[in-house]
Amino acid sequence: MATFDDLLEEAGNFGRCQKRIFALLCLLSIPYSGVYVGTVFQSFTPDHWCRDSAVVERRQACSWSLALSRRLTVPVVNVSGVLQQSSCEQYDVDWNTTTLSCDTQELNLSEVPLTACKDGWEYQYEGRKSFATEFNLVCSDGWFVDMYQSTLNLGFLGSSFAFGFFADRFGRKISFLVSNILNAISGIALAVAPNYISILVLRCIFGFGVKGGWMSSYVLLTEIVGVEYRQTVGILYQMFFSVGVLILPLLAYFITDWRWLQFVITAPFIFFLSYYWFIPESPRWLISQNKSAKALEITEAMAKENKRKLKNSGTLTDEEGGSSSASLLDLFRTPNMRKHTFILMFNWFTSAVVYQGLIMRVGITGGNIYVDFVIAGLVEFPAAFLILLTIERIGRRIPFASANIVAGVSCLITAFIPDSMFWFKTVLACIGRLGITMTFEMVVFVNTELYPTYVRNLGVSVCSTLCDIGGMVAPFLLYRLAAIWLELPLIVFGVVALVAGGLVLLLPETRGVPLPETIDDIEFPDRKTEDVVENHQLKTLLKSDLTNKETTTV
DSSP states (O other), X not given: OEEHHHHHHHHOTXXXXXXXXXXXXXXXXXXXXHHHHTHHHHTOOOOEEEOOHHHHHHHHHHTOOHHHHHHXXXXXXXXXXXXXXXXXXXXXXXXXXXXXXXXXXXXXXTTXXXXXXXXXXXXXXXXXXXXXXXXXXXXXXXXXXXXXXXXXXXXXXXXHXXXXXXXXXXXXXXXXXXXXXHHHHHHHHHHTOSSHHHHHXXXXXXXXXXXXXXXXXXXXXXXXXXXXXXXXXXXXXXXXXXXXXHHHHHHHXXXXXXXXXXXXXXXXXXXXXXXXXXXXXXXXXXXXXXXXXXXXXXXXXXXXHTTOOOSOOSOEEOXXXXXXXXXXXXXXXXXXXXXXHHHHXXXXXXXXXXXXXXXXXXXXXXXXXXXXXXXXXXXXXXXXXXXHHHTTTTOSHHHHHHHHHHHHHXXXXXXXXXXXXXXXXXXXXXXXXXXXXXXXXXXXXXXXXXXXXXXXXXXXXXXXXXXXXXXXXXXXXXXXXXXXXXXXXXXXXXXXXXHHHHHHTTSOOOTTOOOOOSHHHHHOXXXXXXXXXXXXXXXXXXXXXXXXXXXXXX
16 A cells, blocks of 8 residues: 555655645745734834823924924933933923923923823824824833733634644644634734724734644645655745745835734735635645545646656555554653753744844834834845755754854844944844744754654644743833843843753754654664664665676676
8 A cells, every 4th residue: 555655756746736835825924924023013112202281282382393392391211321201201290380481492390290191192103003002002001012912922822722633633724714714804803903902802813813824834835745845845935934024014114004004914814715726635634534535636636737647546544644642741751852842842932032022122222113124034034045055964953053042142242232333233133133033943843853753743732832932921021121221131032042052952963864753762862873774784785786686687
């Protein structure tokens, strides 16, 4: 009986059919970036100060500019060692009892006590309308902005479990369809939500659907290509996320209202509903569900599109059938499995915290948010090529650890560079972004190579949940620590990345090593290597004997 890999070899490991599906599914990664990092523009918090109706009337009557009005009436406070106009406090004074007039150039209010804002805020809008300004989510309510990204990652976390089960139970194709229906409905509802609580609930549902669709399509894509193409296809699929990162600031520049931007981010998911008629179900999944006839039918259609013909068309078998039942305890029961699990979980967490933190930091540094976002996005592209260039020449461990360490060192140095050295600071921050992007893309396939077959999916699912937890923590780390000192988050990111890089060095090298099949292969890797060497030597001897016999016959 033939396995699916046998038939795929005949149908074409990466033929025209797979390339068509690959191109279609890569489009999914583009709007996913808008969902994941769109908060930089949707939650943009411009410079703001306390509103005072008496000051507003006086400004209009005297035709003052905003700058002059602020200089005269907004108190100056010490923020992280820098004197600047307060965003959250105002003078506790009745302006009608002061000497403030249209001719006033200076006003001494040093003895006047301060109080929290009583009449809302005024904003230096800079052309953007975000939900932070719409709902006045600043000062003591600023943590609600953090919740916008955290609830998205909460949806991701739930989706990791729910859609993982759903895709294994009902198939990759139907999971993809359901996720896009959910995305279209929740995304549009989010764009018209009347209050912030409903926004957070819908944002969580939106994240739930988006992560499910991304997971289903990623798994489907890797299941229909040959083994030798899986890593390349997986890395390039993630690279299209970076394409979306470059498109996002262009959209945000022209679409300045966060609600319309949300609608534009959602619109592609309506288009993706049509994929149901253009993308087949995974033959591997069908075989695992004892639907070999349907799997064979799809494989024959793939072969036909690839202009190939199947020679074997008998019964298909599940090459991974009969494996042991996976248990969560298997990830922690033995020493090496336990070590791998903890290190990988920490690296998933680090990747999410540092990557999201560096992206969201673009919105609070005070530069041109659009230009800074594009520059930081451009450095993500070399990441995929550096990975493809090094993993088969150098291995996995050294590039993986180096990427973490480079990201950590860059963050630490950037934190202590003065703002006057702007371009040097920008270059170092971009190097850090490059390093953490490499880490994020590498942790996915390194994770799969460090677990035996029967527990591999469970291991990836459990470890990757730390990515979603890291995403929930990242906005609070960034915004709350930045309120103390703007560069403090960079120090935290740097230390975490350095620790992650050091831990990676404790992992074994997996280049050229067959995927482990049992826990014994993990606990006694030398035995596995010896078996591989012996098998290679045996194949060489058999091939040599066969060649000698053919020569003698001639």
